[in-house]
Amino acid sequence: MITTKTILQPEVLEAVVVRFVGDSGDGMQLTGTQFTDTSAMFGNDIATFPNYPSEIRAPQGSLYGVSGFQVHIGSVEISTPGDNVDLLVAMNPAALKTNLYSVKPGHTIIVDTDSFTKKNLDKAEYKTNPLEDGSLENYRVIQVDMTTMTKEALKDVEGLDNKSITRSKNMFSLGMVYWMYNRPKDYTIDFFNKKFKGEQHLVEANTKVLNAGYYFAETLELIPNAYTISPAKMIPGKYRIIGGNTATAWGLLAAAEKSGLELFLGSYPITPATDILHELVKHKHFGVKAFQAEDEIAGITSAIGAAFAGDLAVTTTSGPGLALKGEAIGLAMMVELPLVIINVQRGGPSTGLPTKTEQSDLMQAMYGRNGESPVIVIAASTPANCFNFAYEAARLALEHMTPVILLTDGYIANGSAPWKIKSTADMPEIKNHKVTEIKENWSPYGRDEKTLARNWPVPGTPGMEHRIGGLEKDSVTGNISYEPNNHEKMTHIRAEKVRLVQNNIPDLKTEFADSGDLLVIGWGGTYGSLHSAVKQISDQGYKNIGFAHFNYINPMPKNTEEILSKFKKIIVCELNAGQFVSILKTRFTKFEFSQHNKIQGLPFSNDELIQHFKQLV
Amino acid sequence: METTTAVKKYTFKDFTSDQEVRWCPGCDDYVILRSMQKALPEMGVNKEDVVFISGIGCSSRFPYYMSTYGMHTIHGRAPGIASGVKLANPNLSVWIMTGDGDSMAIGGNHFIHLLRRNIDLNMVIFNNEIYGLTKGQFSPTSIIGQKTKSSPHGNTQPPFSPGELALGANARFFARIGGNNPKDMTQIFIDAHKFKGTSLIEVLQNCVIFNDGCFDEVTDKAVKEDMQIFLEHGKPMIFGKNNDKGLVLNKLKLEVVTIGENGITQEDILVHDAKEEDKTLHQMLVRLDYPLATGIIRSFNDVTLEEREDALTAQVKSNSKFKKADDLFFSGETYEVK
Numbered sequence: 001m002i003t004t005k006t007i008l009q010p011e012v013l014e015a016v017v018v019r020f021v022g023d024s025g026d027g028m029q030l031t032g033t034q035f036t037d038t039s040a041m042f043g044n045d046i047a048t049f050p051n052y053p054s055e056i057r058a059p060q061g062s063l064y065g066v067s068g069f070q071v072h073i074g075s076v077e078i079s080t081p082g083d084n085v086d087l088l089v090a091m092n093p094a095a096l097k098t099n100l101y102s103v104k105p106g107h108t109i110i111v112d113t114d115s116f117t118k119k120n121l122d123k124a125e126y127k128t129n130p131l132e133d134g135s136l137e138n139y140r141v142i143q144v145d146m147t148t149m150t151k152e153a154l155k156d157v158e159g160l161d162n163k164s165i166t167r168s169k170n171m172f173s174l175g176m177v178y179w180m181y182n183r184p185k186d187y188t189i190d191f192f193n194k195k196f197k198g199e200q201h202l203v204e205a206n207t208k209v210l211n212a213g214y215y216f217a218e219t220l221e222l223i224p225n226a227y228t229i230s231p232a233k234m235i236p237g238k239y240r241i242i243g244g245n246t247a248t249a250w251g252l253l254a255a256a257e258k259s260g261l262e263l264f265l266g267s268y269p270i271t272p273a274t275d276i277l278h279e280l281v282k283h284k285h286f287g288v289k290a291f292q293a294e295d296e297i298a299g300i301t302s303a304i305g306a307a308f309a310g311d312l313a314v315t316t317t318s319g320p321g322l323a324l325k326g327e328a329i330g331l332a333m334m335v336e337l338p339l340v341i342i343n344v345q346r347g348g349p350s351t352g353l354p355t356k357t358e359q360s361d362l363m364q365a366m367y368g369r370n371g372e373s374p375v376i377v378i379a380a381s382t383p384a385n386c387f388n389f390a391y392e393a394a395r396l397a398l399e400h401m402t403p404v405i406l407l408t409d410g411y412i413a414n415g416s417a418p419w420k421i422k423s424t425a426d427m428p429e430i431k432n433h434k435v436t437e438i439k440e441n442w443s444p445y446g447r448d449e450k451t452l453a454r455n456w457p458v459p460g461t462p463g464m465e466h467r468i469g470g471l472e473k474d475s476v477t478g479n480i481s482y483e484p485n486n487h488e489k490m491t492h493i494r495a496e497k498v499r500l501v502q503n504n505i506p507d508l509k510t511e512f513a514d515s516g517d518l519l520v521i522g523w524g525g526t527y528g529s530l531h532s533a534v535k536q537i538s539d540q541g542y543k544n545i546g547f548a549h550f551n552y553i554n555p556m557p558k559n560t561e562e563i564l565s566k567f568k569k570i571i572v573c574e575l576n577a578g579q580f581v582s583i584l585k586t587r588f589t590k591f592e593f594s595q596h597n598k599i600q601g602l603p604f605s606n607d608e609l610i611q612h613f614k615q616l617v
Numbered sequence: 618m619e620t621t622t623a624v625k626k627y628t629f630k631d632f633t634s635d636q637e638v639r640w641c642p643g644c645d646d647y648v649i650l651r652s653m654q655k656a657l658p659e660m661g662v663n664k665e666d667v668v669f670i671s672g673i674g675c676s677s678r679f680p681y682y683m684s685t686y687g688m689h690t691i692h693g694r695a696p697g698i699a700s701g702v703k704l705a706n707p708n709l710s711v712w713i714m715t716g717d718g719d720s721m722a723i724g725g726n727h728f729i730h731l732l733r734r735n736i737d738l739n740m741v742i743f744n745n746e747i748y749g750l751t752k753g754q755f756s757p758t759s760i761i762g763q764k765t766k767s768s769p770h771g772n773t774q775p776p777f778s779p780g781e782l783a784l785g786a787n788a789r790f791f792a793r794i795g796g797n798n799p800k801d802m803t804q805i806f807i808d809a810h811k812f813k814g815t816s817l818i819e820v821l822q823n824c825v826i827f828n829d830g831c832f833d834e835v836t837d838k839a840v841k842e843d844m845q846i847f848l849e850h851g852k853p854m855i856f857g858k859n860n861d862k863g864l865v866l867n868k869l870k871l872e873v874v875t876i877g878e879n880g881i882t883q884e885d886i887l888v889h890d891a892k893e894e895d896k897t898l899h900q901m902l903v904r905l906d907y908p909l910a911t912g913i914i915r916s917f918n919d920v921t922l923e924e925r926e927d928a929l930t931a932q933v934k935s936n937s938k939f940k941k942a943d944d945l946f947f948s949g950e951t952y953e954v955k
Contacts, residue, residue: 041952240951253942264705284930285937289704294730298697305701308688309709331691421951424942459686459702459709462665467680469689479636480681
């Protein structure tokens, strides 16, 4: 199974996908993160995706307890974590069994043979040992007795118990991978020094194991080849690797600072949105008020209260939580207060697939409330631009005095990528409608002529005492009104207010072709998959395919119809049964839309998209 | 954070809005409204710093009739909204106006968590043991056997006692008052405002249309002195027209005794300590049927949520190297692409 040869110069690759898999306690997330950060420092473009079980501590060695981390690094532009992997590091039989499908035939698998015991094989439901029965013939399998060698490397380090010794074997695998891909070790060794500050024996132990793995790979020449991936051409500047949920939280911090308002978060824990709460609670030094409420409803209602009192108010959730918040979103829309609602979508319906991704809350975001209750709906499309769209959600809420629903999803929220760090100084201005000066005929429902946004007089302001509420109100005084024509008028005003947001958002852009035979349309978190598929097909000579990706769903950019009219065919790709396409069909009746949908809790794969697009042209 | 600006002088008229009050004639809600309008000028708070938040129900129309800031929100959710208002601006005097259905049925979860947290705000429950606005269904405080539109043969669901529920959720301030007693109600509102922490006031509010007379046995002027004990901190628990009845502790139960009978003197009567942390006796008082305990039953000074949060924030701020968002964004593991 293994062919060995002497290594002279590392082979240069454009891009490579590596997946680390093991038990949830094996430290695979950490291993993957280290490989990611080191490669980022090296100058590669990157996309990552973690994959962990919903069980916190699933039984050791079980199929459902496998945790993984995938990273795609390249000297070229990388827009997805990759579909199939070039290198799989599997720490036990269960990890091998559940991930083998993803390895490209002929590519490499590193296994810890020490974990291939009868007991572990049974747990992974292997009848025979895959390392011996020939079932891995199509792969290059590197068998390493990793646990034994880790123990050996640490035999002279004092103060380590058996458990910590075994647990550091992930660093052995990392050392091997560093050698294989010609990566420096210093970043990770620095990391040990910081993480285990004051515990020198742990620094020493981890460094030893990392080195042991590295030198093992080098000297034993068991590794068939070494590769390198040159730095990518990226816009110069200062970067960091950022996950989507962190980027979302930071976008809100930037918006609060820019708008001069205090940030209030009302939230209830829910997968996969909770990391936004985790991040924001850390930042009391910026005056962030993060309130963990008793339920989803109190999460949003506390935010509505904070908005009434003049804060930049936010609530975060995922699908089922958005359902619970529906009535309160209607209230925020009715009282016309600025409010950011972030929905990190997951597989639905009901409890659905909490740890998997899907785009199936679009209809809920658009229409999931009683009565005519339009709100602004926008969607982020990459881990890094969650920063921009969280900022944008805050800007639009404050400038238009209305709730804004920001849709992200598990795929971009948990994924990470390089982010060219944005300074708050470079972000657009954010206006708001706070009033303190009493003018004649003043009314809380007095509106800005251009946006129809109402005044925002906040409690504590003398002379502006007023009452608002969920009952219909008179269009002039704001007092309760059940008058039929007034209700119709107010319904139109609230719809028009959202439509006018078109004047405050950028045009829709096309990539690869401005006109032609086929327009590929996507929205939200599928940007990476769609962009990379259309790019690939365009590079192959299909110059008649354009790509338009929507971040603004309600309202849509003004030039949407113009762009649609420039292509003969249109295909709308979504990770749902066809929600955005049905909105497009309703809005733009003169076009024919075809659709490509996937509802497996997984992102699109490159191959399936390319195959489909080629059939259409 | 007390307001530093001089507090303006007000009369009750300054708190009256231009909206026509639409409660049924004879409703105790009018008493609550007027008592609040009379209490506010005595609180030493500026009008612009007062906020009334309500849910849904007859009680929840309250904010429209006040000339302060206010929000009429959605059913059961006033505690969440009020918490957000107060946490956003701790300088405000925040009042939740709610009913038995709004607070203990649809809003039951928010009710207990509000009391648990102890944010410095106030909640008034208009308890009429019935759903008024939806025209007469039993509520979570309706008694067993009560005939209503949704229980024509008699209610089978045992009720909550708001006070017991509140103390179970660790309420630091609980008062109860008859809806026909504006004088004491006004004073209780003032005391609730001054109390640092969540204050809960249960008003026994008669619904003239759907549950008329439900509290007559204890609140009717002819009997109230004999049937109610009005508790005051530091004073003996004495009641009755002739001030000759009192409460003593007999084993683990409160017992009504008559001063001058069986050798009982005033010295034997329990003295009310509303500020005691141990709520055992407060719970007994809350549960008492005869006499019904009114007045401020519990008023225990505890740390508020804002105080805890402020202290933590100050600590985090003084230890943090981050002053601006950029300090965070450019901190830690960054790298340069050239």
